[in-house]
Amino acid sequence: MPPKSPLETAGSGDDRLDPVLVRSLSEHEAPRGPIVLIGPMAAGKSFLALHLAKFHGYKFVDADQLIVSRHGVISEIFETYGERYFRDLEADTIAEVLGDPEYEGAVFSVGGGAPMTPRVRERLAGHRVVYLRIDAETVAPRIAGNTSRPMLRPDPVARWTEILEQRRETYEALADVVIDASGDRSIADMARELDGAVRGLTGDR
Numbered sequence: 001m002p003p004k005s006p007l008e009t010a011g012s013g014d015d016r017l018d019p020v021l022v023r024s025l026s027e028h029e030a031p032r033g034p035i036v037l038i039g040p041m042a043a044g045k046s047f048l049a050l051h052l053a054k055f056h057g058y059k060f061v062d063a064d065q066l067i068v069s070r071h072g073v074i075s076e077i078f079e080t081y082g083e084r085y086f087r088d089l090e091a092d093t094i095a096e097v098l099g100d101p102e103y104e105g106a107v108f109s110v111g112g113g114a115p116m117t118p119r120v121r122e123r124l125a126g127h128r129v130v131y132l133r134i135d136a137e138t139v140a141p142r143i144a145g146n147t148s149r150p151m152l153r154p155d156p157v158a159r160w161t162e163i164l165e166q167r168r169e170t171y172e173a174l175a176d177v178v179i180d181a182s183g184d185r186s187i188a189d190m191a192r193e194l195d196g197a198v199r200g201l202t203g204d205r
């Protein structure tokens with residue numbers, strides 16, 4: 001029988017790999033850095049990463065949160081210095097986390113626009129990348145009253161849809177694993193799928 005793909009392994013219940021065995025196998029592998037969560041604005045990347053930290057024992061790190069803690073509110077960075085400046089800060093922050101052994105095996109959520117920066121894409125090569133895919137209908141109530149995401153002004157749902165069209169191919173090309181977040185799937189369900197898929201990636205690539 002051909003080996004299962006990570007996606008098949010992810011939701012397969014009974015035949016999932018034994019966690020203890022996978023952990024001990026992975027100890028012998030070269031470090032591969034954090035697991036990187038990509039996807040459009042408000043897909044739930046930060047929410048999912050936090051859930052994985054709370055309930056599945058992963059370390060959690062979020063690029064936007066690091067930027068805010070060091071440089072202040074994102075909308076103000078955009079207003080004062082412009083998008084280009086923010087993208088440089090974002091790329092520097094991501095490179096720093098990817099290179100930090102403290103975050104080996106952590107879940108790392110990055111901002112929706114991060115994969116569009118060529119330097120970020122290059123830096124992601126060889127890392128495990130999970131794309132959180134979602135449709136506009138599911139996201140609409142989350143962003144309708146948006147004030148904090150400068151890219152979504154002035155019409156959040158229309159801008160979100162337009163931006164996803166520009167980014168979709170890039171997200172798909174980078175993804176090792178795709179998790180579907182459409183239809184308000186429960187975060188616990190997605191977390192279990194991601195955890196299973198990541199275990200399936202052990203020894204991959």
Ligand SMILES: Nc1ncnc2c1ncn2[C@@H]1O[C@H](COP(=O)(O)OP(=O)(O)OP(=O)(O)O)[C@@H](O)[C@H]1O
Pocket residue numbers: 039040041042043044045046047048064109110111112113142149181184185186187
């Ligand atoms: N599965 C879900 N069910 C219900 N609400 C959710 C779900 N996922 C995310 N949300 C809610 O949607 C909002 C956006 O989620 P989150 O901030 O995690 O998005 P994000 O992908 O990190 O976006 P950004 O790229 O802007 O950082 C949050 O208020 C969160 O509570």
Ligand SMILES: O=C(O)C1=C[C@@H](O)[C@@H](O)[C@H](O)C1
Pocket residue numbers: 040041064074110111112113114148149150151
């Ligand atoms: O998709 C984007 O371009 C952005 C997403 C957010 O996470 C922030 O990184 C910022 O608001 C830009």
Ligand SMILES: [Mg+2]
Pocket residue numbers: 045046047062064109110111
């Ligand atoms: Mg986020």
